[in-house]
Amino acid sequence: xxxxxxxxxxxxxxxxxxxxxxxxPLFVLMEKGVDFEYHYVDIIxxxxxxxxxxxxxxxxxxxxxxxxxxxxxESTPMCEYIDAVFPGQSLSPSDPSLRYAMRLWCxxxxxxxxxxxxxxxxxxxxxxxxxxxxxxxxRLIARIPTEERRISWxxxxxxxxxxxxxxxxxxxxxxxxxDLDRGLQKTGWLVGNRISLVDLIAFANFxxxxxxxxxxxxxxxxxxxxxxxxxxxxxxxxxxxFALARSLGRRGLEVSRMLGVGAESVxx
Amino acid sequence: MIRLIAGSxxxxxxxxxxxxxxxxxxxxxxxxxxxxxxxxxxxxxxxSTDGNPVVLDMDGQTMDRPLLALLxxxxxxxxxxxxxxxxxxxxxxxxxxxQFDHALxxxxxxxxxxxxxxxxxxxxxxxxxxxxxxxxxLAGWSAVWRDAVSEExxxxxxxxxxxxxxxxxxxxxxxxxxxxxDEFTVADIATFALLRQLPRIGFxxxxxxxxxxxxxxxxxxxxxxxxxxxxxIAEVGLGDVFDPPIYV
Numbered sequence: 001x002x003x004x005x006x007x008x009x010x011x012x013x014x015x016x017x018x019x020x021x022x023x024x025p026l027f028v029l030m031e032k033g034v035d036f037e038y039h040y041v042d043i044i045x046x047x048x049x050x051x052x053x054x055x056x057x058x059x060x061x062x063x064x065x066x067x068x069x070x071x072x073x074e075s076t077p078m079c080e081y082i083d084a085v086f087p088g089q090s091l092s093p094s095d096p097s098l099r100y101a102m103r104l105w106c107x108x109x110x111x112x113x114x115x116x117x118x119x120x121x122x123x124x125x126x127x128x129x130x131x132x133x134x135x136x137x138x139r140l141i142a143r144i145p146t147e148e149r150r151i152s153w154x155x156x157x158x159x160x161x162x163x164x165x166x167x168x169x170x171x172x173x174x175x176x177x178x179d180l181d182r183g184l185q186k187t188g189w190l191v192g193n194r195i196s197l198v199d200l201i202a203f204a205n206f207x208x209x210x211x212x213x214x215x216x217x218x219x220x221x222x223x224x225x226x227x228x229x230x231x232x233x234x235x236x237x238x239x240x241x242f243a244l245a246r247s248l249g250r251r252g253l254e255v256s257r258m259l260g261v262g263a264e265s266v267x268x
Numbered sequence: 269m270i271r272l273i274a275g276s277x278x279x280x281x282x283x284x285x286x287x288x289x290x291x292x293x294x295x296x297x298x299x300x301x302x303x304x305x306x307x308x309x310x311x312x313x314x315x316s317t318d319g320n321p322v323v324l325d326m327d328g329q330t331m332d333r334p335l336l337a338l339l340x341x342x343x344x345x346x347x348x349x350x351x352x353x354x355x356x357x358x359x360x361x362x363x364x365x366x367q368f369d370h371a372l373x374x375x376x377x378x379x380x381x382x383x384x385x386x387x388x389x390x391x392x393x394x395x396x397x398x399x400x401x402x403x404x405x406l407a408g409w410s411a412v413w414r415d416a417v418s419e420e421x422x423x424x425x426x427x428x429x430x431x432x433x434x435x436x437x438x439x440x441x442x443x444x445x446x447x448x449x450d451e452f453t454v455a456d457i458a459t460f461a462l463l464r465q466l467p468r469i470g471f472x473x474x475x476x477x478x479x480x481x482x483x484x485x486x487x488x489x490x491x492x493x494x495x496x497x498x499x500x501i502a503e504v505g506l507g508d509v510f511d512p513p514i515y516v
Contacts, residue, residue: 070356077362084355096343097329103336114408147425151416152409161412168407 011082014039014056015063016048017249018241020113020120021075022062023204026244028079030237031200032088038244044128049143060145076106079197091197102191105183105198112176113205115169121156122166123212124248129157174216177209177225184224188231195232203232208251210258226259233261270295273312275302275321277507278380279373280334283461284324285500287341287454289493291348299504302512303389305396318404321511335365335458342454350454357449364440364447364455372433373462375426379469380510382423393512430471437463438481445484452488460488 013029013036016022022043029036041047041062049060057064057073065072065082072078083091093099132140137157144150155161180190180202187193190202207229210217219226232238233256242252256262272288272295274281288295300306300321307321315323316332323330324337331337339362342351352358381390397403406414417425437459440447447455463485466472488494501507 068356072359072363074359074363074366077359077366080362081355081359084358096340099343100331100336100340103339104331104333107333107336111408114410116408118408118412147428148413152412155412155416162415165407165411165415168405168411171405172407 009068010035010037011065011067011086012037012039013063013065014041014053016041016043017245017247018204018252019208019245019247019249020117020205023241023249024075024079024201025063025065025082026241027200027204027238028082028091028197029086030241031091031195031235032082032086033237034082034086034088040246042247044125044247046129046140046143049140049145051143054143054145058145060143060149076103076110076201079201083197091195091200093192093196098191102196102198105190106201108176108179109198109202109205112172115172115176116205118156118161118165118169119173119212120248122161126156170213173209173213177206177213177216177222180206180228181222181225184228188224188228199228199232203229203238207233208248208255211251211255229255230259230261233259269327271298271323271325272296273298273300273315273321273323273325274506275300275307276511277501278510279376279458279461279465280322280511281506282464282497282501283338283454283458284322284334284341286457286461286494286497287338287350289496289500290350290457290491291341291345293341293345297500297504297506299506308396308400335369338365338454338458349451350457352449352451352453354449357453360448361453361455365458368433368437368459368462371429372436375429375433376462376465376469377510377513378426379423379430380465381513383469384510385512430466430469434463434466434471434481438479441480441484443480445487447484452491456484456488460485460494464489 011029011034013025015026015038018026022041026038041053043062047053048057048062053064054060056066056071059073061073063073063075063078065078067081067085072081080092093102129137141150141153141157144153183190189195190198210226210229216222217226233252238252239256242249242256245252270288270293272281272284274284274297285297300312302321306312307316307319312323313319315325315330318332320332322334323332324334324341325331331340339351342348346353351361385393414422437447444450446452447459
């Protein structure tokens, strides 16, 4: 698909599951009620490094948003763009101090998500891609645009994370979840007194923690975090977003049930 | 009162001084001595719990993420047009700042640290950092990559990122006067603040005279606010060292 063919007013999102960076624009578009085209990019099959995808986003990262002939590839500013150009409830505070606070939480979330990604690769994505032969894997890795990411993916695909790397990643995630819990204590939302972009961005990254990291998610330890998860899971837009899942994002439905958020809580 | 606390004249501090001068906002520039590890003192950590050396204090509201503070300053004075109203341009400003800071800025900071600090000072810094109970530890993909390469490879990679970053800036400027849209924005400020450090890490500042990049660099550096920023930084004795890395 070429960029020219996507220059209509309808946004086109090229991304993987509603999970981590891939999920950020999906949750925001759904929350805003925007009609969009979803182009599934299967990162387990390394489709984000295939020539046809690199033609749209030469960096080979997901997500990519194409709208009115423009291509957007930075996931967090992309969410601010979606919020600004499409009608619907604003998901960004207008006060500059609160906007600083929102972006600060986004930055903290992105840093913690880097550790979460390593754990996710170790437990979930790595085993999925390891069914490929070493030759096929090397061919796929060779298409990755930067040396830094080639080295990291090679490690990930060979399951060669050290115990220390995994331990430090777990510490970072645990520390972030406790910060998140404290951050939610006052109003139940991360910034201001209603849902904002950063709630959706943090949720896109950490929605599955009760399932994948139960020790860090005991309700008595992080009650505000668990309550926040329940409230976001109960939103109709969240359930519509998880309905798009084909891979890891399916965990969202499972966690939703674990937290006792059933379909009955969904308003039409 | 606006206070800017900084330990060096590197890009993070220079960009904020430049922006404050551009906005005509009166402020006090307060240097701290990184060689005495003032950034880890209780007084400083009351302003920045992480001990980040650059802190913008706006009447008691402290901000220790310089690039986010740059966006904040632009948004407090929308009439300055340092952050465009148009969402596409606004996205481009934020994306450009983030991308250049990650690759070009990361390379410059690492090479700057190696070039301006002796091995003994680096060892001293690492030892002091390791004594901290709450020592920040690198984790995630950055740690995986760091553990996989030698220091020499890391420096080579930093040089490659700087070269590539310069090419990217030059490409953006090939057909326009400013980095984003038709107006001077915080993307120009942040990128200029990075590129002005290139001579100190052994890179030619810009392409031969007459190139679009060279003309842009002269244009931005020639603004009265940029010149005032340089003078303010020099006046308080900042600029001899690079901020130390958070992780060693």
